[in-house]
Amino acid sequence: MRSVFILALPLLAAGARAADEPGLAYIRKVKAYGVKGAVTADALNNVKGTAFFDVRGVTNGSLRMENGAGILIGAKSGPIMVDTPSVPEWLVAETEVRLLVRAERAEEYGEVRIFLIAAAPQAVVGAAEAIVSSKAAKAVAKAPSKPANIAQRGHRQAARREWVLAPNDVTPIYAQFIRKQNSKLSDREANRIAASVINYSLRYGVDARLVMAILMVESGFDPGATSRSGAMGLGQLMPGTARWMGVRNAYDSVDNLYGCIKLLSVHLRDYRAKGHAEDKVLRLALAAYNAGAGAVRRHGGVPPYRETQRYVVKVLGLYYAFLGA
Known part of the structure; x- marks a missing residue:
């Protein structure tokens, strides 16, 4: 994993100019799908209906099939397959990645299907997020603070945990x-x-x-x-x-x-x-x-x-x- 951190250094040093390419493009796409906050691959096992996720994890490899391909991303419960038309050339085994995916489960005990929407190296997305966070922090410092609605936030968290497997x-x-x-x-x-x-x-x-x-x-x-x-x-x-x-x-x-x-x-x-x-x-x-x-x-x-x-x-x-x- 040392090469990942080495790769991240010039990206951070280059600032907005470097991150504005794949990193910010990935962040904008995640925002367009209404996804807030990255999760581990284990969250995909708990989906009910259709949901979109920004998954952060490490790849275990990929499969190339006649009608497409699949990316294996590590999870505590075992590798999870993400269907995709093709595997990006940069994506190899043991790569730390961010994957924007659509997960579907029609029935409570039915098959979970996971489809890739966008992918980027974690080093690239992390650099872009650091820049975005820095800008957001400056904006917040200038704006009046608002009290958090703790009751509403707790209600939303409880609703997402209505069906949990272990x-x-x-x-x-x-x-x-x-x-x-x-x-x-x-x-x-x-x-x-x-x-x-x-x-x-x-x-x-x-x-x-x-x-x-x-x-x-x-x-x-x-x-x-x-x-x-x-x-x-x-x-x-x-x-x-x-x-x-x-x-x-x-x-x-x-x-x-x-x-x-x-x-x-x-x-x-x-x-x-x-x-x-x-x-x-x-x-x-x-x-x-x-x-x-x-x-x-x-x-x-x-x-x-x-x-x-x-x-x-x-x-x-x-x-x-x-x-x-």
Whole structure:
């Protein structure tokens, strides 16, 4: 991160002239969307409806897919994906950034979709903010002070916290369970898997306990697992499926879980849209995950394959056990 601070020095020294380019342009766009104050990426998990955010964080990398790209930004609950048509050339892993985004969640437990509106290096925006703050301070010094309306301010803060999740409380529990299933994993990797399961489950509106059941059956939480048919990683993604889901490295836990949970959410959504009861939706979605949606369609339900039928029973058995049913 040393290079970030070195880069910031000439920007601060150059004053308004340097900041007036990308820094102030970013600030003006944030203001145009009515966003006040930067937040961490964790705030995106709590959105309900549609909201705009100025996110300050550090990137974990990016994904380039056929129909666009994604930026991974670090959060306590695990990396969060921000959809974008393309990734700025300056944006690489471990870059401190500011992202103006639109976050959408249609239903309380539905998928969170996050779209990039504007991006700039934090060093550039920070320099511009320092100049703006300096000007604002001078203006305030000349103007008469006004008493703060504490009651109204407190009411607004309370309203924004009407629906709050606590994924950080769940992550260590999941990580401990994962380590018990695969003692070869380091604590860091177990926490990385747990955080990604929770984060992507929140994003795509999938029950994380169902994902955990799938991972137990698929790979036993082994990121390096490879089947005889070529399925890869934690969620045992086939090469074609991995490409379809935008997964670049199926043996990377975060990348694999992104594709695994996204695929599961597609199957669940499709079968729910057909009006099936939830227990049937689960059976069909698991069968599609194992044998493919085409096989489910051809057979009008769970295919008569011994492997697939056993798979559905195993996963549902674990899932219902996790539910305490």
